[in-house]
Amino acid sequence: MNLILLGPPGAGKGTQAARLVEHHGMRQLSTGDMLRAAVAAQTPVGLKAKAVMDAGELVSDEIVSALIDDELAAMGPETGAIFDGYPRTGAQAEQLDAILARHRRKLDRVIELEVDEDELVRRIVGRFSCATCGAGYHDEFHQPKVSGVCDRCGGTEFKRRKDDNEETVRTRMAEYRVKTAPILPLYEARGLVARIDGMAPIDEVTAAIEDLLNA
Numbered sequence: 001m002n003l004i005l006l007g008p009p010g011a012g013k014g015t016q017a018a019r020l021v022e023h024h025g026m027r028q029l030s031t032g033d034m035l036r037a038a039v040a041a042q043t044p045v046g047l048k049a050k051a052v053m054d055a056g057e058l059v060s061d062e063i064v065s066a067l068i069d070d071e072l073a074a075m076g077p078e079t080g081a082i083f084d085g086y087p088r089t090g091a092q093a094e095q096l097d098a099i100l101a102r103h104r105r106k107l108d109r110v111i112e113l114e115v116d117e118d119e120l121v122r123r124i125v126g127r128f129s130c131a132t133c134g135a136g137y138h139d140e141f142h143q144p145k146v147s148g149v150c151d152r153c154g155g156t157e158f159k160r161r162k163d164d165n166e167e168t169v170r171t172r173m174a175e176y177r178v179k180t181a182p183i184l185p186l187y188e189a190r191g192l193v194a195r196i197d198g199m200a201p202i203d204e205v206t207a208a209i210e211d212l213l214n215a
């Protein structure tokens with residue numbers, strides 16, 4: 001199974017991808033996570049991407065598609081892929097077609113998480129994650145069960161993303177509207193798109209995705 005999770009910043013792509021990994025042993029391919037790792041490691045890609053990401057703009061198509069290609073090359077053919085935050089432009093969608101063909105994979109589904117923009121700002125500004133294992137949390141919606149202790153690994157250090165401030169979020173949303181949303185009709189024409197209400201509570205969104213995958 002190969003699926004794309006599409007939706008604006010804060011729609012819940014990363015949250016739902018992590019659950020699919022846990023329940024189905026699929027692999028999450030988040031270009032945002034890969035780029036943040038590259039920035040932290042100060043690789044040549046990271047050095048190029050840093051300022052663009054901090055501004056909330058899109059990194060070049062060639063860079064992100066190369067990251068995806070490399071990840072798929074390192075994966076066994078039986079492991080399903082969840083594309084989280086990729087593709088984000090028409091060019092990336094075309095590049096993904098070529099990459100999937102090269103790795104003898106086919107795209108099964110494109111899931112669009114539909115959400116309300118103002119709510120997204122609230123979600124993003126409240127988001128934090130475990131500095132040790134990356135588990136995601138939220139000030140209002142998803143606190144660790146024991147305050148200050150990660151549910152998954154017991155870590156006690158947490159971090160927030162540098163691009164998670166209101167001004168940058170507005171730019172990221174505009175980038176989504178102008179550059180990413182227009183790729184949906186392409187997948188609609190292939191009959192691949194399913195829309196899910198991303199405003200529902202996290203568990204309900206997960207259940208809706210499971211229903212879709214089991215249908």
Ligand code: AP5
Pocket residue numbers: 007008009010011012013014015016031032033035052053054056057058059060061064084085086087088092123124126127128136137138141142163172198199200201202205
């Ligand atoms: P990226 O890391 O992909 O960020 P994004 O698309 O802006 O999306 P987010 O990760 O912010 O949101 P999400 O949908 O994963 O939401 P989450 O599950 O965390 O990209 C960052 C940057 O990298 C880009 O701006 C760009 O510069 C660059 N980049 C990345 N990919 C690129 C590409 N392909 N091309 C070019 N550039 C690229 O949820 C958010 C919060 O809400 C969490 O706290 C969560 O707990 C909470 N939450 C989730 N679901 C719910 C719910 N149903 N109800 C209540 N709370 C919820």
Ligand code: MG
Pocket residue numbers: 013014015030032085
């Ligand atoms: Mg994410």
